[in-house]
Amino acid sequence: MNAYLDATHDPALRSWVESANAPCSDFPIQNLPFGRFRLAGETAWRLGVAIGDQVLDLRAAGLVDHADMNQLMQATPQERRALRLALSDGLREGSSQRTAFEAALVAQSAVELGLPCEVGDYTDFYVGIHHATEVGRQFRPENPLLPNYKWVPIGYHGRASTLLPSGTAFRRPLGQVKAPDAAQPVLAPTAKLDLELELGIFVGRPNALGEPVRMQDAEAHVFGITLFNDWSSRDVQGWEYQPLGPFLSKNFASTVSPWMVTLEALAPFRLPFERPAGDVRPLPYLDSAENRERGAIGIQMEVVLQTERMAQAGHAGDVISRSNFSEAAYWTVAQLVTHHTVNGCALRAGDLFGTGTLSGPEKHQAGSLLEMTTGGKNPITLSNGERRAFLEDGDTIVLRAYCEREGARRIGFGECRGTVLPSLQMQGEAA
Amino acid sequence: MNAYLDATHDPALRSWVESANAPCSDFPIQNLPFGRFRLAGETAWRLGVAIGDQVLDLRAAGLVDHADMNQLMQATPQERRALRLALSDGLREGSSQRTAFEAALVAQSAVELGLPCEVGDYTDFYVGIHHATEVGRQFRPENPLLPNYKWVPIGYHGRASTLLPSGTAFRRPLGQVKAPDAAQPVLAPTAKLDLELELGIFVGRPNALGEPVRMQDAEAHVFGITLFNDWSSRDVQGWEYQPLGPFLSKNFASTVSPWMVTLEALAPFRLPFERPAGDVRPLPYLDSAENRERGAIGIQMEVVLQTERMAQAGHAGDVISRSNFSEAAYWTVAQLVTHHTVNGCALRAGDLFGTGTLSGPEKHQAGSLLEMTTGGKNPITLSNGERRAFLEDGDTIVLRAYCEREGARRIGFGECRGTVLPSLQMQGEAA
Structure with a gap:
């Protein structure tokens, strides 16, 4: 494992979100990509991370206290790694946070996905x-x-x-x-x-x-x-x-x-x-x-x-x-x-x-x-x-x-x- | 006077803001251009209209109820003409609104002028x-x-x-x-x-x-x-x-x-x-x-x-x-x-x-x-x-x-x- 890799990249790591463990899932626990979504009838965007066929609502999971992706994106590399580690810890099999995170999950099929942030230029x-x-x-x-x-x-x-x-x-x-x-x-x-x-x-x-x-x-x-x-x-x-x-x-x-x-x-x-x-x-x-x-x-x-x-x-x-x-x-x-x-x-x-x-x-x-x-x-x-x-x-x-x-x-x-x-x-x- | 001109263009019109009546002022009462300004120590922009060497604060004058230039710019031509007429009426010599508008004036020399709006593209x-x-x-x-x-x-x-x-x-x-x-x-x-x-x-x-x-x-x-x-x-x-x-x-x-x-x-x-x-x-x-x-x-x-x-x-x-x-x-x-x-x-x-x-x-x-x-x-x-x-x-x-x-x-x-x-x-x- 080189200096750029850590426990979040371990290929053996599995999530309690079972769909994330399917071999061909784009969004296993090693990925954790960021995007914006909203539920039917909503106009404001929420911040989410894809995990298997689900989206984790970052604010509902207590990981951020706002819904501004552009603000989140300004994080330092250290802050980004800390957030990734928190996501990985919460979503891995056996996590003590499973109950809290589970309440913050929505099926991707049930949400509208937007542009991932506001693009200036x-x-x-x-x-x-x-x-x-x-x-x-x-x-x-x-x-x-x-x-x-x-x-x-x-x-x-x-x-x-x-x-x-x-x-x-x-x-x-x-x-x-x-x-x-x-x-x-x-x-x-x-x-x-x-x-x-x-x-x-x-x-x-x-x-x-x-x-x-x-x-x-x-x-x-x-x-x-x-x-x-x-x-x-x-x-x-x-x-x-x-x-x-x-x-x-x-x-x-x-x-x-x-x-x-x-x-x-x-x-x-x-x-x-x-x-x-x-x-x-x-x-x-x-x-x-x-x-x-x-x-x-x-x-x-x-x-x-x-x-x-x-x-x-x-x-x-x-x-x-x-x-x-x-x-x-x-x-x-x-x-x-x-x-x-x-x-x-x-x-x-x-x-x-x-x-x-x-x-x-x-x-x-x-x-x-x-x-x-x-x-x-x-x-x-x-x-x-x-x-x-x-x-x-x-x-x-x-x-x-x-x-x-x-x-x-x-x-x-x-x-x-x-x-x-x-x-x-x-x-x-x-x- | 053609169909595009109205009372706000009358060259004889004068303002109670005396500096606007100087022959070489860029901002006589016939102009009324829009911009954004702020006072020392402020971070948020205010909406203003230049008149002579002054700026009229549009919200302070009761002409708008927000400070979002991009929102104001979406007005229909009819709404824009109505706002121009209201500005002209309030700033002309003899206006009954002089007292209210006077309280909403700031010297241009005392303010910071920003980009006139948020530019998307x-x-x-x-x-x-x-x-x-x-x-x-x-x-x-x-x-x-x-x-x-x-x-x-x-x-x-x-x-x-x-x-x-x-x-x-x-x-x-x-x-x-x-x-x-x-x-x-x-x-x-x-x-x-x-x-x-x-x-x-x-x-x-x-x-x-x-x-x-x-x-x-x-x-x-x-x-x-x-x-x-x-x-x-x-x-x-x-x-x-x-x-x-x-x-x-x-x-x-x-x-x-x-x-x-x-x-x-x-x-x-x-x-x-x-x-x-x-x-x-x-x-x-x-x-x-x-x-x-x-x-x-x-x-x-x-x-x-x-x-x-x-x-x-x-x-x-x-x-x-x-x-x-x-x-x-x-x-x-x-x-x-x-x-x-x-x-x-x-x-x-x-x-x-x-x-x-x-x-x-x-x-x-x-x-x-x-x-x-x-x-x-x-x-x-x-x-x-x-x-x-x-x-x-x-x-x-x-x-x-x-x-x-x-x-x-x-x-x-x-x-x-x-x-x-x-x-x-x-x-x-x-x-």
Whole structure:
């Protein structure tokens, strides 16, 4: 057991919540992810921790005296470890607190799960080097991976107001699109609606304006990780994105899974992070021995596509892609925090970083249809014979992820689900 | 008097607050802009309206029963007009409410002025066509104005956490920069720190997710306008901005002036908005007769640079640029709202749009040093003999703006002030 592991990671640990002990449960006692929930008829959110198929109400269990997730997320690493230990002690088999905690449990199936916190600012990064290379090839064939990519953790700001909790359906967006051979653009429902397989990184402790966060302190500013689907409109993106980056092609909807899996829970799945031989080394401010030794996290991810026809037939959908965070990402969580703050930018509790699309190098590891179908030119064929170049109305995308390795209890991220509704028709109003 | 004007715009109207009647006051009774203030020792913000050199405390005056600006901003146009009328009635010479309102006045010099509201999301547009053309010429000589510019109101998301109230100093940011002839980038304090002369447009009424706002409804979603300085690091920008747009080159600080001048107050200064002869017409969703008849707003703007030496000598600084919103902008406020929501993007009360840099076609009308000095190649000479290619430590930039025309009372925007502090030195921590 290394210095980052403690009794809460013991793979033999079992909970008196029996569903948490099922081998494939995403939420065994070793996980303990944080989220917000409410009961039917409530408007305010409660703070919860997932355990098996239940949610523990943190205030009802006497573990916090408020219901403000953003306040909880500002805890120091010591306070976070203490809370994790209290949760683990209370939920383990034979706990003396079982009666008190049992009264604070609610079935997940009986609650509404929201966004896990209030998000102030949302930044989307671009750490997936295979994604950046393939998308670059399609948008700029002569110059797929730009010269700054291996030096700068490329990122841009996104929109917090259109972050949606898992399970929310959204309308296919309208947007300006222009065919390459057309004289002018038109306003139309996007014909190239795509998903993006990402992870969401939630900031916990804030930094003051003007105070960069160094690599050795960076992870103390991160609370936890979720799944994240950054829905994208490729035809709108192609027409609008020069020179200031994506805008309406991205900001109509992004879906966040309900449970923040903490860095503490992910400790057993840390991996060395080394760049491929021959690559440039990161600048010193983005480098540290600890980052090279354990900067990566082994998270397996998958994308499920369920068409409307599949749903009607009771078919849960096809896994259309499988990827892995540590193989897809060219930059680590710590490097993102340090780069984001090197100019003195202030991060606040609840800020969200998207990782960017986490594709592996092969088509069956692609985190977007843009890559899987090479811009729509080679549609994929689904198990029921349907084909998809891009998403169609009624399609549901479910992202899932989990960590597993020999000698550790498997933990999961739950799911990140969204469904495409038909677009609104908008009349022109020129007069 | 047209349909948009009422008794509150009467140029002959005077206030019993004598300082409001001074011909050059930014805040005569015809203006009545909204902001937030607090007294020494207070942490919570109060809601205020500027009148002459005073602030009227809205709750103390009995006009609202809360202190939440974002709630106030959600008012319908009818409610907004009613509040404006109540303010005007209470503050005019001879008002029967003078005694009650007088007790709710505080001197502006005695209060701290904050950001005018809580900003959820901040979007920066790029409506200044002369700016876009000149910057495009410097970054892409072969292709200054991209083919989408006259079709798409180009915009991108910025960061809300680093919006600063006027008067805040900030550190020169560190960032990755790469000289054209260097083999690799370095981390260094930016050597090309710039200002950007913009206006800030504050959203009032929200729209629901998935519900675009049409042109004829767009201005009902706008509460008011401020000055806005989007400080920029040009060397960081040049290295980082491909392919996803500006990021750390912009998000270290943006300064907002304290007073939101309402669209109601700006009614006398509306102007026809027509594109130059020969230009393409906007797509129907971005066009309306009302927008062509009165979509523009005549706002005069100026940029003052006060160096540290000037400050020490008691010199208020040089006006280094004068520009005008209606001449600089290729897109109107209504077009920005409608375009931003055409994909169903949800706007919330308190969201901020930056217009983008509002430069006129001439060097002395440029809204940034990048343009004024042609990328630093031709420094400007100040009245005391100092020269500037970009901003130096100790420099203060003050933006000011006002509206005036024959037959209307002049109204002003106050000031938007910020000072550059020396950068932090950051050690590399490679190990």
